[in-house]
Amino acid sequence: MRTFNIHILTALLLAPLAATATTADKAGIVTSHSQGLHGYIGFGIEKLPPQGGYNAGMGFYAAVWPLVDQPLANFQIGLPATWILPDNSDNKDQPLAPEGTRARKWKERGPTWGSVFQTIEGGLGYWAGNHFRYGPPKFSMNGTPQCYDYEVSSPGWGFFHSNEALPDxxxxxxxxxxxxxxxxxxxxxxxxxxxxFLGYTWMALPFTDPTAGDPPTGDQSWTCFLSAANFKGPIAYYIPETWSKIGKLFNYPFIYGRGLDARPGSMGGGAMEIGLVPRFDASDAQGTVYSKLPKLQWPVDAEGRAFLVQDVTYYSKKALYDVFKAWRNGGPACSGRFDKKGAFKPKLNTHTTRFDQAGKKMIGVERAFDTRIFDGNVWGLQWTGSDLSGKGLFPQYYKHAGEERVAIPSTAVPAETKLLTQEFKLAKMGVPYTSPTVGAWAKPGPKLGPFTTKLVDGSVVTYAWYRFVDQPSFQQCNWSAEKKEKLQAFVVKLHANWPIDRDYMALPTRGKLVALDPALLVTPPRGLEAGYVPIVTHQEVRAPDLSRIVTPEMLSGRYQHDPKKNNWHEGELKQEGDKQSPRYRWTNQAGVSWALSSDLAHARLLCAKGSPYFNKETGSSFIIEMQPTFGAAKPAIAGFHFNGGFYKRIGDR
Structure with a gap:
């Protein structure tokens, strides 16, 4: 009996030690997650004058800056932007989202589903679906005409969800x-x-007359104007039928006349929408868990102020709609400048943002910075000089305390977590965007092209010149020849009278204008100066010519798949043959070997005959990726892409 008690006592004494050992063993095991940060850093506005009719347009100047210092994978944050919805405030209880639409499943948006019926969104930002990231943000339009069943963000494609163009x-x-x-x-x-700053404004303009057909369609073409250092003016508009056709498609007459083609715009303030941010979790020797976020940065002055949005303005039809319509109907040409008589600048307001991490409340961020309305009715952020982060930086580290995530300085993160040195995965270049060679893209088809230009993000854009009414987006519209010709003739006049250096938006009160990538700017070919537009048909990153850069010695070495899962995922690449006709041999740790021929002009090695991957649709080549070079650094091989994976160079032979 005494022996039994001693055994029990020994077990009880050793149990805490075993648990401690288990906790200590888990220290420094870093796990990767999404939902690192969520919230809306935003501003509101005072109530607009009820009799002013300031519901025909809205715009502002937003700051442009690199929120991250390198392009991150699985990352999405919108810079300051706004939302425009059709004003259906007269409807209190009838569903606007038809049965069968995606948004109708979101019961919390009932009973009207007005907030998810139709929207104009977009703006500046980083989006998870971007194919070609390059550091700074980009600007994109976006609209949801059918209860979030799909989105429309350019004259051919949706909001980065698909490589292929939208259906006609x-x-x-x-x-x-x-x-x-x-x-x-x-x-x-x-x-x-x-x-x-980049200025952008959405303005409802009457390019066409309203129709009483099935479905009835209003005359509002929501048009996007930009104001940048090297381009000013309208870039595109949503065709009214984009909004009206949902009622007919779902056989739901109740929503006739309730879309953005016909209703005034309902426009509030704006926000930075934080949607997708990766994070790392790891524990210390005591089992306490800590989190790390990517470095997020804002442009601040010496006083810790980040000026993000200015000159927020709402417009009535007196600003442009009325004179635009008169011009279209044969009256005098209008300049396109927004008339101040139809403009209203409301006072802005703001509040402290509530952030969460995977649904857990984040505590202490407000010690680092808070939202502010600065002199001149400018919205932004004010850093307070806490120990959590430097000026202009979002706190990166958090201690898990029950249901809360408490912001801490980097100096409070235990070294054994290994979080301080952990780096987030970078985004890789995506696959090409493609468009069909049939249907609306081919009939009537382009007048001239294709042409190509290379953008600063590394991609090559292919485009062709279409007569305005012959561009793909119009081909679904069952318009009469008379209606098409009337619109075509008016656009010819608009092209002839509205230059790209006119201040359609008033200039910003403070700061400088940002410049768009000059490669985006084109000059119409001779004979197509007015009435024709460039339509992008393809966008891709083309393989660089490495034939004058890469030597056989640079390629030779050991490579490992990331992550390594079997012996096929690590091997050695050796040169064979002579310098005149170099060949290579790949041998993996499983003992399987095959030859490859050189095609460095297209940044690849081709699997030769006899290889298990010879002439396969996928995996038939090693696509070489170079390390980024800075200054006088010599070019070096980062690894190669093969059969859907990336093989990182891990050493010489």
Whole structure:
């Protein structure tokens, strides 16, 4: 009996030690997660004058800066932007989202589903679906015409969800500018902007008359104007039928006349929408868990102020709609400048943002910074000089305390967590955006092209010149020849009278304008100066010519798949043959070997005959990736892409 008690006592004494050992063993095991940060850093406005009719347009100047210092994978944050909805405030209880639409399943949006019926969104930002990231943000339009069943963000594509162009019957944006390309991966900027401003305004304009057909369609073409250092003016608009056709499609007459084609715009303030941010978790020797976020940065002055949005303005039809319609109907040409008589600048307001991490409340961020309305009715952020982060930086580290995540300085993160040295995965270049060679893209088809240009994000854009009414987006519209010709003739006049250096928006009160990537700017070919527009048909990153850069010695070495799962995932690449006709041999740890021929002009090695991957649709080549070079650094091999994976160079032979 005494022996039994001693055994029990020994076990009881050792149990805490075993638990401690288990906890200590888990220290420094870093796990990767999403939902690192969520919240809306925003501003509101005072109530608009009820009799002013300030519901025909809205715009402002937003700061452009690199929120992250390198392009991150699985990352999405919108810079300051706004939302425009059709004003259906008269409807208190009837569903606007038809049965069968995606949004109708979101019961919390009932009983009207007005907030998810139709929207104009977009703006500046980083989006998880971007194919070609390059550092700074990009600008994109976006609209949801059918209760979030799909989105329309360029004259050919949706909001980065698909490589392929939208189906012909879902195209919705008409390219208006004959001087600016609108690529599917959004508009990049020149250089490395750091707080310069981009102005953009959505204005409802009557390019066409309303119709009483089935479905009835209003005359509001919501048009996007930009104000940048090297481009000013309208770039594109949503065709009214984009909004009206949902009622007929779902046989739901109740929503006739309730879309953005016919209703006034309902427009509030704006916000930075934080949607997708990766994080790392790890524990210390005592089992306490800590989190790390990517470095997020804002442009601040010496006083810790980040000026993000200024000159927020709402417009009535007196600003442009009325004179635009008169011009279209044969009256005198209008300049396109927004008339101050139809403009109203409301006072802005703001509140402290509530952030969460995977649904857990984040505590202490407000010690680092808070939202502010600065002199001049400018919205932004004010850093307070706490120990949590430097000026202009979002706190990166958090201690898990029950149901809360408490912000802490980096000096409070235990070294054994290994979080301090952990780096987030970078985004890789995506696959091409493609468009069909049949249907609306081919009939009537382009007048001239294709042409190509290389953008600052590394992609090559292919485009062709279409007669304005012959562009793909219009081909679904069952318009008469008379209606088409009337619109075509008016756009010819608009192209002839509205230059790209006119201040359609009033200039910003403070700061400088940002410049768009100059490669986006085009000049119409001779004979197509007015009435024709450039339509992007393709966007891709083309393989660089490495034949004058890469030597056989640089390629030879050991490579490992990330992550390594079997012996096929690590091997050695050796040179064979002579310098005149170099060949290579790959041998993996499983003992399987095959030859490859050199095609460095297209940045690849081709699996030769006899290889298990010879002439396969996928995996038939090693696509070489170079390390980024800075200054006088010599070019070096980062690894190669093969059979859907990346093999990182891990050493010489």
């Amino acid at each position: 019957n879902r195209l919705g944006i008409a390219q208006l500018s004959n001087r600016l390309l609108i690529p599917p991966d959004a508009l990049p900027f020149q250089g490395n902007p750091n707080g310069e």
